[in-house]
Each structure stands twice: as C-alpha cells, then as structure tokens.
Amino acid sequence: MKMLRFGLLMIALSVIAAPVLADRLKDLARIKGVRNNQLVGYGLVVGLDGTGDKAPFTNQTFRNMMTQFGITLPPGVNPNLANVAAVTITANLPPFAKPGQELDITVSSIGNADSLRGGTLLMSPLKGADDQVYAMAQGSLVVGGFGAQGADGSRITVNVPSVGRIPSGATIEREVMSPFTRGDTITFNLLRADFTTARRVVEAINGQLGPDMAYAHDATSVSVKAPRDPSQRVSFLSILENIEVNPAEDAAKVVINSRTGTIVVGQNVKVSPAAVTHGNLTVTIEENPEANQPNPFTDGETVIEPNTQIAITEDPARMFQFGPAVTLNEIVQAVNQVGAAPGDVMAVLEALKQAGALRAELIVI
Known part of the structure; x- marks a missing residue:
C-alpha cells in the first residue's frame, strides 16, 4: 500500500528580532580597495598509494616536469602514474599581505584520482586575475576524507578524499598595490x-x-x-x-526554506484583516492484484489483473482570523493555537501574500 500525503512535515522556526543595537563601523562597512584577492594554480601531487589519476594531461605535466629537471623520457614510453595526481590549488590573498608571509591553500583533484591522502604537492605557482605570480605553493596535504574498497568492488567513502588542505602551504612572493594611501x-x-x-x-x-x-x-x-x-x-x-x-531596521521580510521547512518572520511583518482556513488532504492508494486461473485442461495461462483502490480523506480544517495591523507575536500565536504544521504555515503565508494581506516581502529559498 502506498500512502501519498499532501503536506510538508517540517520544523518551523519563527524568529522575533531583538531591538536594534549599536554596531561598530567595522562591522557595518568595508573600506573601498581593501579586499581579498583570489589566487589559483595547477600542479602535481606525488607520493600517493596507488590512488592517483590516469588522465592524459597528468602524463603531459609529468613529462614537462621531467624535462625541466633535465630528464628526457624515451618516445612512446607511457609512465605508470598511479602515485601522481593533477590538482588545482586555490588560496585567498588578504589585503596588505607582504612577501614572505604564508597562506593556507586548498588542493583539489581535477582528474579521476581516488584519494589525495598521504600526497605531497610539488612547487607550483599561484596566479591572480592579472596572470601574475603572487605566491608559490608546496607541502604535504592534510586530507579529512577517507575511502576504502573491497576486492568485490564494494567501497565506502567518508567525506571527500580528493580534496585536501596545506596550512601555511604557500609563500607570498609579490605584494598587491593598495589604494589605501591614495x-x-x-x-x-x-x-x-x-x-x-x-x-x-x-x-x-x-x-x-x-x-x-x-x-x-x-x-x-x-x-x-x-x-x-x-x-x-x-x-x-x-x-x-x-x-x-545604530543601523536602520531592515524591510519587512518572510523567508521560507522549502527544503528544510525553516520559516523566519521579520520583526516588522504585519498582516491586514483576513480569515484563513487550511486543511490537509490524504490520498490512499492500495494495490490488490488478482490472479485469474485458466479453465482446466486448456492451454491458457494465469493472468494477473491489477486491482487498485483509491480513497481520499480530508482532515477537518479550522479557521483563524487576523485582525488589522497584526504584529509578529500575534501571527505566531494565531498559528500555534490551531496547531498548524510548518508546511501549512508556508501555504498560509503564500496565500496571504497573493491576497495582498501580507505586508512583507516573501522570499522562498
């Protein structure tokens, strides 16, 4: 038997905003021109325990690196790079960073490497949006993910083993000019x-x-x-x-997260006079297939015929009324008195907005 219940069984959260308090200017604003800059690079992670990738660009990168070290691989030789993985390196360069300071970096596999655990990133340049090198990265990876695979092909993975971090893994080589003193x-x-x-x-x-x-x-x-x-x-x-x-109060908003059932109602939300009724509809579908046997001493076959029974039940609905200039506290009390579920609250708020009774911006995320 299959049960289809129209309604969302979620947890609703109604937040009553506190009185506005004074904030420091540093918490309200940022100085123009004082900002982070994103850096990105490409490199190789070596020393893996057979969990590297087999991408063609990994072989090409490995050959180029060997050439820089003065080693020329014979033509046609395809090295087995099970212990090597091609990766991208990302970092944020903070404002006023000076050469010699260090950055934390994130290393992510771009091939089909199973894991970067135990690997070491070889020296790789990190470039900015202007294609200039601002830092050099190298070091041993710290990988939080873990994966294991059995001989029968079964596997288990915890977190993401193809991404790791290197604390203080990059050294700044170039300073970004700041308009701070201009x-x-x-x-x-x-x-x-x-x-x-x-x-x-x-x-x-x-x-x-x-x-x-x-x-x-x-x-x-x-x-x-x-x-x-x-x-x-x-x-x-x-x-x-x-x-x-003292920052200004935000505009009246109601934020609904349809995936988690979270409902946040702002302080300045009001409702015009309105009467609301809302009920749940339950549809029950039951499958009882029947078998029809052929007549004796015949060449007939047993036939399974479907037998579906559908029943619709509507729960009794209760009506509640909003008065003029209803406050947030009164909205919460009215909804709680009828025992409405979070999914019902969402439907009621959306209907009030369509009817023009909800004096707030309705945001669904």
Missing part, C-alpha cells in the same frame, strides 16, 4: 545598502570628528576626509572603525 578621503562601503544607515554613519562620524568630515555618495558609500601621511591614516582609521552606529 587621495584625501577614505570611502566606506556598507555591507547592506540602506539610505537611513548611510545617513546615520555620516552623523556619527561628524558628531565625533567635527562637521563636514563625512558625506554620503548614495545608500552604500560614505567618504571621510583623511590625512595623507600613512601613519596618521592608520591611527585615524583606528578611531573611525570603532565609532558606534
């Missing part, structure tokens, strides 16, 4: 664009440093007059980034 101003870009927050940032800076020290370009960018001397600019920024600002 110009007469420093610009802060808000992490969340908001006109009210931008105005409050300007007011907080001018209130502490003096009038006309800061001005807003738009809902994201705020510029502050700053000294040109680098040492003075560092001290100046130390003061700026610790100024406390």
Whole structure:
C-alpha cells in the first residue's frame, strides 16, 4: 500500500528580532580597495598509494616536469602514474599581505584520482586575475576524507578524499598595490545598502570628528576626509572603525526554506484583516492484484489483473482570523493555537501574500 500525503512535515522556526543595537563601523562597512584577492594554480601531487589519476594531461605535466629537471623520457614510453595526481590549488590573498608571509591553500583533484591522502604537492605557482605570480605553493596535504574498497568492488567513502588542505602551504612572493594611501578621503562601503544607515554613519562620524568630515555618495558609500601621511591614516582609521552606529531596521521580510521547512518572520511583518482556513488532504492508494486461473485442461495461462483502490480523506480544517495591523507575536500565536504544521504555515503565508494581506516581502529559498 502506498500512502501519498499532501503536506510538508517540517520544523518551523519563527524568529522575533531583538531591538536594534549599536554596531561598530567595522562591522557595518568595508573600506573601498581593501579586499581579498583570489589566487589559483595547477600542479602535481606525488607520493600517493596507488590512488592517483590516469588522465592524459597528468602524463603531459609529468613529462614537462621531467624535462625541466633535465630528464628526457624515451618516445612512446607511457609512465605508470598511479602515485601522481593533477590538482588545482586555490588560496585567498588578504589585503596588505607582504612577501614572505604564508597562506593556507586548498588542493583539489581535477582528474579521476581516488584519494589525495598521504600526497605531497610539488612547487607550483599561484596566479591572480592579472596572470601574475603572487605566491608559490608546496607541502604535504592534510586530507579529512577517507575511502576504502573491497576486492568485490564494494567501497565506502567518508567525506571527500580528493580534496585536501596545506596550512601555511604557500609563500607570498609579490605584494598587491593598495589604494589605501591614495587621495584625501577614505570611502566606506556598507555591507547592506540602506539610505537611513548611510545617513546615520555620516552623523556619527561628524558628531565625533567635527562637521563636514563625512558625506554620503548614495545608500552604500560614505567618504571621510583623511590625512595623507600613512601613519596618521592608520591611527585615524583606528578611531573611525570603532565609532558606534545604530543601523536602520531592515524591510519587512518572510523567508521560507522549502527544503528544510525553516520559516523566519521579520520583526516588522504585519498582516491586514483576513480569515484563513487550511486543511490537509490524504490520498490512499492500495494495490490488490488478482490472479485469474485458466479453465482446466486448456492451454491458457494465469493472468494477473491489477486491482487498485483509491480513497481520499480530508482532515477537518479550522479557521483563524487576523485582525488589522497584526504584529509578529500575534501571527505566531494565531498559528500555534490551531496547531498548524510548518508546511501549512508556508501555504498560509503564500496565500496571504497573493491576497495582498501580507505586508512583507516573501522570499522562498
């Protein structure tokens, strides 16, 4: 018997936002031009226990490496590279990084290698978007994944054994030029664009440093007059980034995760007057196949005929009413009183939005 129940049995989470508290400027914004830069490289991991790949580009890379070491492989010789794997290397170059400092790197197989456990990355250059080399990577991999395979072909894998990390596995060779010391101003870009927050940032800076020290370009960018001397600019920024600002309240939103059943209702969500009723529909499908036997002393065959029975049951629904200017707390109480499941809450919120009664942006992720 197959049971098809229309409804989502999930866990709902309703969050009541706390009062807005003051945040430091460093938590609300980032300095323009001060950013990470992504690096990427290609290399070989050697020393594997027969878990390497057999990709053609691995053989080509291996031959090129041997040539650089002054070793020429005979033509037509195809080396067995079961202990070698071709990989990509990725890293983030932080702002103000200087040559000689070290970076953590992530090494990922790009062929059909089974595992990188126990391997060693050979020296590989890491390049930026401008195709310039900014770091050199090398070292022994730390692999969190594990895999095992039996003689009958059965296997078990824990996590991902084809990806590993090398702490401090890359050394910075080139510095990225930063616009930090250029110009007469420093610009802060808000992490969340908001006109009210931008105005409050300007007011907080001018209130502490003096009038006309800061001005807003738009809902994201705020510029502050700053000294040109680098040492003075560092001290100046130390003061700026610790100024406390009361950020504006976000717009009213209801976020629904249809995969996990999570429902987050923002603080400013309101509902216009509306009456809601919602019930669950249960469809039961039962298969009872019947066998028809042929007549005696005949050449007939037994025939299986399907026999399907379908029953539909609708659970009793309860109605609840929202009054005018309903608050978040009243919404939660009304839904909890009727014992609605998370899936039902999702359907109710979507219907309220379509009816124009939900005064909030409905976001489904």
